[in-house]
Every structure is written in structure tokens, then in C-alpha cells.
Amino acid sequence: MQCSDSRLLIHAYxxxxxDAGDSVRLNRHIADCPACARELERQSLLQDALRRAKPAxxxxxxxxxxxxxxxLATLPLPAAASPSPAAxxxxxLRPRLPMRGWNALPAALAASALLVLGGGFGVAWQRHASETxxxxxxxxxxxxxxxxxxxxxxxxxxxxxxxxxxxxKPWFDGKLDFSPQxxxxxxxxxxxxxxxxxxxxxxxxxxxxxxxxxxxxxxxQFAAPGPDTTPASTDAGDGYTTTSWTQDGIAYWAVSxxxxxxxxAFANAFRTSPALSAPR
Amino acid sequence: xxPASATASPHPDPAxxxxxxxxxxxxxxxxxxxxxxxxxxxxxxxxxxQEAMLRAYRYYDVGGRDNVRxxxxxIVRNTFxxxxxxxxxxxxxxxxxxxxxxxxxxxxxxxxxxxxxxxxQELRGAIEQLPLEFREVLVLREFEECSYKEIVDITGLxxxxxxxxxxxxxxxxxxxxxxxxxxxxxxxxxxxx
Numbered sequence: 001m002q003c004s005d006s007r008l009l010i011h012a013y014x015x016x017x018x019d020a021g022d023s024v025r026l027n028r029h030i031a032d033c034p035a036c037a038r039e040l041e042r043q044s045l046l047q048d049a050l051r052r053a054k055p056a057x058x059x060x061x062x063x064x065x066x067x068x069x070x071x072l073a074t075l076p077l078p079a080a081a082s083p084s085p086a087a088x089x090x091x092x093l094r095p096r097l098p099m100r101g102w103n104a105l106p107a108a109l110a111a112s113a114l115l116v117l118g119g120g121f122g123v124a125w126q127r128h129a130s131e132t133x134x135x136x137x138x139x140x141x142x143x144x145x146x147x148x149x150x151x152x153x154x155x156x157x158x159x160x161x162x163x164x165x166x167x168x169k170p171w172f173d174g175k176l177d178f179s180p181q182x183x184x185x186x187x188x189x190x191x192x193x194x195x196x197x198x199x200x201x202x203x204x205x206x207x208x209x210x211x212x213x214x215x216x217x218x219x220x221q222f223a224a225p226g227p228d229t230t231p232a233s234t235d236a237g238d239g240y241t242t243t244s245w246t247q248d249g250i251a252y253w254a255v256s257x258x259x260x261x262x263x264x265a266f267a268n269a270f271r272t273s274p275a276l277s278a279p280r
Numbered sequence: 281x282x283p284a285s286a287t288a289s290p291h292p293d294p295a296x297x298x299x300x301x302x303x304x305x306x307x308x309x310x311x312x313x314x315x316x317x318x319x320x321x322x323x324x325x326x327x328x329x330q331e332a333m334l335r336a337y338r339y340y341d342v343g344g345r346d347n348v349r350x351x352x353x354x355i356v357r358n359t360f361x362x363x364x365x366x367x368x369x370x371x372x373x374x375x376x377x378x379x380x381x382x383x384x385x386x387x388x389x390x391x392x393x394x395x396x397x398x399x400x401q402e403l404r405g406a407i408e409q410l411p412l413e414f415r416e417v418l419v420l421r422e423f424e425e426c427s428y429k430e431i432v433d434i435t436g437l438x439x440x441x442x443x444x445x446x447x448x449x450x451x452x453x454x455x456x457x458x459x460x461x462x463x464x465x466x467x468x469x470x471x472x473x
Contacts (some may be wrong), residue, residue, distance in 0.1 A: 007447055007451075008443050008444060008447050010447075011443065011446050011447050011450060012428070012443060015421065015428070015446075017427070017428050042454055043450055043454070046398075046450055046453060046454045046457075049398040049403065049457075050403065050422050053398070053399065053400035053403045053404075054422070054423065056399075056400035057400050057403065057404055057423070058313070058423070060400075060404070061312070061313050061316050061317075062309075063308065063309050063312040063329075064322075067312075067326055067329065067330075068308065070330065071308070071329065071330055071333050074330065074333070074334065075297075075300075075333060075334070075337050076297060076337070142294045142297075143294065145294050146294030146295065146297065146298050149294065149295055149298070150298060
């Protein structure tokens with residue numbers, strides 16, 4: 001082996017990129033060539049120095065939060081504040097705080113995503129809470145559909161899986177700042193499947209899951225002080241339908257692959273069913 | 281609204297955005313690291329990263345690649361070269377220099393001491409002084425922890441070129457650190473050249 005080859009292979013050797021045959025040849029050359037042996041030692045020292053310095057260099061190179069927020073704001077990411085599906089724990093019947101999904105994202109990303117939404121969770125919450133469900137922004141529709149699609153991944157649909165509304169409603173106790181509505185719609189042909197906590201556009205929401213034939217329906221609920229509004233269903237594209245209304249200080253967003261007439265029927269059935277008065 | 285064709289419309293495709301968020305955004309810090317090392321100036325690195333992420337979103341193909349990180353780093357690199365005002369300086373791309381590598385003295389190695397003691401600040405300065413062509417392969421290898429194959433994919437260089445540039449980069453880096461550490465002790469050092 002020539003020294004010129006050796007000087008290349010030394011690096012591949014240090015990088016664990018050298019195959020067994022070349023490693024043997026390099027070793028033989030090093031044994032006979034003090035200059036190349038010195039170079040190997042020198043490069044090994046340099047590598048050590050780089051590895052040692054890496055944490056300090058990486059810290060100095062951390063992505064500034066303002067820039068991260070700016071980038072997230074320029075990308076059309078309706079779900080930027082939601083936990084990713086990979087981050088969701090495949091749990092059933094176990095309480096799950098919605099923020100747990102953030103664990104898999106860098107905390108800073110989570111923080112800046114909230115920043116985008118208005119400077120922090122509290123601010124975001126207040127701002128959104130002041131909006132009524134009837135502010136049917138395209139972004140909200142997109143996010144509702146996105147959340148629906150995500151919830152349909154295996155084991156993501158429900159955390160509490162039961163057809164008994166008396167089980168679903170108490171399960172939310174203490175997890176939200178309002179009391180979500182769980183109503184028996186069997187008579188109208190909508191079967192209660194269960195519920196889960198979720199994050200929608202940066203706020204904690206309850207997701208109550210119903211089913212009509214084979215179509216799951218996600219009914220998102222969050223506190224929304226303001227006057228009642230009547231349901232308005234929208235074709236959200238790709239076969240999804242959303243409908244939203246406000247009733248008694250709660251905003252409702254329903255989404256499914258049912259058509260608009262069936263979603264209207266669902267919304268009306270829910271609105272006219274008696275509220276569950278006395279959870280067990 | 282038809283999300284499937286909405287990449288350029290104000291209404292994004294939620295499923296696609298979701299995939300982008302899940303698959304690409306986790307590599308945002310790596311992208312910044314590369315942008316920062318290439319551009320060296322934060323203000324320029326900002327522009328590179330913002331433009332790169334927009335490009336990434338535009339070209340993102342759900343499930344279309346198995347190494348999203350390398351793909352994103354390649355976009356960052358290409359964006360950097362595009363935005364760079366001055367053309368790449370060809371004269372900086374030396375061929376592998378046998379003169380540097382072929383010789384060496386067998387005496388004691390005072391420079392080893394300086395390599396052992398090199399701190400983060402000295403290393404940063406020395407790396408930033410490397411010509412771009414050497415800096416990028418070094419940064420991809422040492423800080424982005426890319427394999428040689430990934431560096432080939434990201435840069436479009438040949439494997440042999442990647443290896444020789446990496447060797448040159450480290451050789452220059454070692455020399456720069458030693459020169460900085462012992463400005464008046466160039467004798468044994470220059471004997472190598």
C-alpha cells in the first residue's frame with residue numbers, strides 16, 4: 001500500500017467505513033510506516049477533540065426559537081400544534097393527557113408551535129375560546145379532518161372505549177376545563193363508541209366518537225363562550241364532511257365520511273337529545 | 281377545496297401536511313446545523329433554512345423516500361449554493377495533495393498536545409476557516425453524522441472525492457489548530473509540507 005492510499009484509508013478506518021480487507025492492508029502498512037502511524041494517531045486525536053467539542057458546538061448552534069416559529073408559520077401546517085401519530089401512546093381505557101404527545105417532539109418545537117398560535121397556551125386558548133364554532137375557517141376544517149384521519153389509525157380512535165355514556169363522561173372529569181357532552185343517540189342511529197382527549201389547533205379538546213354503520217364520527221368539543229349557533233355542514237373534500245355549531249357555551253366540530261344530510265341529522269340529533277344530567 | 285391538489289393553494293392537504301410534520305420537521309435542527317455551518321453567518325443561514333424548508337414542503341412526496349434526513353440536508357445544501365451570491369471558487373478545490381500527505385518527520389509530535397487541548401471555540405474557528413468544499417464534507421460527517429454513502433447522496437460527489445476531501449479537510453483542520461496554538465513553532469510543522 002502507498003502512503004497516499006493509506007492517508008485516505010486512515011479516515012475511512014476512523015469512520016468505521018473500511019471493509020475488512022482494506023483494514024488488514026492498512027494495518028500492515030501502518031506497522032511498517034512510522035509517518036502513517038503518526039498520522040493515524042494525529043487524526044484519532046483530532047476526532048476525539050471534535051467529539052468532545054460537539055455538545056458545546058451544537059449548543060451554540062441551536063436553532064433560534066424565533067426562526068423556528070417563523071418557519072413553522074410560513075409552512076401550511078394546519079396540524080403543527082397537534083401531537084404526531086407516532087407520538088401517540090397506543091393506549092385504551094387509560095387516561096392520557098393530550099400534552100403527552102408532545103414528548104416525542106423536541107420541547108422547543110412544541111413551545112414554538114404554541115408561540116405561532118399566539119404567544120403561549122393560555123393566550124391561544126383564550127383567543128380560540130372567544131371564537132365561536134361558526135367561524136368556519138378553512139384552516140379549522142382542514143385541521144378537524146386531519147385530526148379525524150389521524151384518529152383512525154389503529155388504536156388511536158378512543159382512549160375510553162365504551163358504549164355507555166355514563167362511563168365516557170366521568171372519564172373526562174378533571175381533564176378539561178369544561179364538561180364535555182356525551183349523549184345517547186342510539187335512537188337516531190348513531191352509536192356511541194367512546195372518547196379520548198385530543199389537541200386541536202393548540203387547545204385541549206374532548207373527542208367523542210360515534211359510529212353510523214361503518215363510518216366513525218369524531219365530535220370535537222371545547223369551551224366557547226358565546227351565543228348558540230346552528231349547524232352548518234361543509235364538504236371538506238376527499239369525501240369528508242364537517243359540521244360545527246355552538247350550544248350552551250361549547251363549540252362542537254363533527255367530522256366523518258358521511259354525507260352532508262347524515263351529518264346534519266347527526267348534529268340535530270345531538271342538539272336535541274337531553275344533556276346527561278347526573279353522571280354516576 | 282380539494283386538498284390533493286392544494287400544495288400551492290392556501291388550503292393545504294391535511295394528510296400531506298401531517299406526514300410532512302411527522303417525517304420532515306424532526307430534522308429541522310439538523311437542517312439548521314448544516315445551514316449554519318455552510319453559511320457561517322446567522323443571517324444568511326436564516327435565509328437558507330427558510331427557503332430550504334419551503335422547498336422541502338413543495339417537493340415533499342409522502343412516503344417517497346426512506347432517508348428523509350439526507351434528502352432534507354441535500355435541499356439545504358442546494359439552497360445554500362443557490363442563494364450564495366458569489367460563485368463557488370474553483371481554485372479552492374485542490375486535488376488531493378500528495379506533497380502534504382506523502383511526507384512526514386519521525387520526530388516527536390508537539391502538535392498532538394494541541395490537538396488534545398483544542399477546545400470548542402478553537403475548533404469552530406478552524407472549521408469555519410476551511411474552504412467550503414472541505415467544510416461541507418467535514419460537517420456532514422462530524423456533526424450531521426452522515427455515512428460516506430449519505431454524503432455521496434447529499435452532495436452528488438463521487439465516493440473517492442468525498443473521501444479525499446474529508447482527508448484534506450481533517451488535515452487542514454489539524455494543521456490550523458496546531459498553527460494557531462504555536463504560531464512561532466512552524467519549523468517541524470512546515471517540514472511536513
